[in-house]
Amino acid sequence: DQQVKQNSPSLSVQEGRISILNCDYTNSMFDYFLWYKKYPAEGPTFLISISSIKDKNEDGRFTVFLNKSAKHLSLHIVPSQPGDSAVYFCAASARDSGYALNFGKGTSLLVTP
Amino acid sequence: DAGVTQSPTHLIKTRGQQVTLRCSPKSGHDTVSWYQQALGQGPQFIFQYYEEEERQRGNFPDRFSGHQFPNYSSELNVNALLLGDSALYLCASNSMGTAQETQYFGPGTRLLVL
Numbered sequence: 001d002q003q004v005k006q007n008s009p010s011l012s013v014q015e016g017r018i019s020i021l022n023c024d025y026t027n028s029m030f031d032y033f034l035w036y037k038k039y040p041a042e043g044p045t046f047l048i049s050i051s052s053i054k055d056k057n058e059d060g061r062f063t064v065f066l067n068k069s070a071k072h073l074s075l076h077i078v079p080s081q082p083g084d085s086a087v088y089f090c091a092a093s094a095r096d097s098g099y100a101l102n103f104g105k106g107t108s109l110l111v112t113p
Numbered sequence: 114d115a116g117v118t119q120s121p122t123h124l125i126k127t128r129g130q131q132v133t134l135r136c137s138p139k140s141g142h143d144t145v146s147w148y149q150q151a152l153g154q155g156p157q158f159i160f161q162y163y164e165e166e167e168r169q170r171g172n173f174p175d176r177f178s179g180h181q182f183p184n185y186s187s188e189l190n191v192n193a194l195l196l197g198d199s200a201l202y203l204c205a206s207n208s209m210g211t212a213q214e215t216q217y218f219g220p221g222t223r224l225l226v227l
Binding site: 004006032034036041042043044045046049051089091093097098099100101102103104105106 | 117146148153154155156157158161163168169171203205207213214215216217218219220221
């Protein structure tokens with residue numbers, strides 16, 4: 001049962017434009033959400049996170065938005081750079097489950113020059 | 114500041130064999146979690162170790178077992194290997210005391226079962 005869903009397997013964006021990656025979840029017990037970036041042959045790298053008590057968190061070019069009523073979050077990358085090309089995973093966790101991560105299947109982002 | 118390390122990087126086994134994977138957490142971290150990532154999928158949670166005990170477990174059979182040592186490093190053991198156990202095995206660490214919500218991953222061990 002996939003509790004975290006990333007419905008877009010891939011996304012292509014021009015350099016300098018905004019990249020928007022989306023994620024939906026079904027478990028209302030989730031109280032922490034994270035985005036990871038993964039290059040081939042490497043482990044996931046933590047990018048940014050957000051607690052369920054917030055609706056926005058910003059870190060440089062990366063902003064995560066959380067809409068709890070819709071059980072939806074998104075990652076905005078502005079401006080996009082070719083080095084951002086990677087697979088992005090959305091993950092959700094709950095305090096009651098020891099913050100064990102539940103991942104989506106990932107979205108492959110390609111930023112073209 | 115040493116990050117999460119895992120060994121070996123690659124491993125080839127045959128069906129029915131047993132395998133042990135190793136992980137050292139990021140400096141200052143005391144909690145280790147293991148994940149399995151099949152091709153084209155997101156990582157799936159196997160289990161989490163803290164204070165040398167299994168604290169949380171995902172939906173994996175008991176062929177998957179683990180251990181945490183006093184220095185916080187950890188092992189993942191898989192018995193009676195199946196072809197379907199072929200995957201990237203990821204170790205992640207965090208500190209139960211501070212920012213426990215955020216886990217940091219190692220590079221993974223790629224296991225191929227023939």
